[in-house]
Amino acid sequence: MQTSADIRHQAILNTIAQIPYGKVSTYGHIAALAGYPGNARYVGRLLKELPNNTKIPWHRVLNSTGRSSFPVGSEKQLEQFQRLQEEQVMILNGRIQLATYKQE
């Protein structure tokens, strides 16, 4: 059966899966869109558990300041920036302009 946690999990991943190519979103925004305002931390928790071969566009998820939530210079951060740049998303001083790229 589906527990409330399973349903929340599905709702959040579905929401992330819908972020368009070339666009980005934030943890808090995703939580709210999925129907769980205030659960930004939970969004990050789920992404952390995704397998390396996932098709979920985790790289399009940024924190509210428009920055990657990975440590500066880490492999994960570099991979995230690389993927975003492949989608024509500009990164200035380690930061993405949410006003320009944020999903509506």
Added chain:
DNA sequence: AGTCTGACGGGAT
């Protein structure tokens, strides 16, 4: 049940 942790957020300074 109490405490700690974290891919977070927002307001104050």
Added chain:
DNA sequence: TATCCCGCCAGAC
């Protein structure tokens, strides 16, 4: 714009 600080919430012990 950058720091600090505190609130938030599910999970792991």
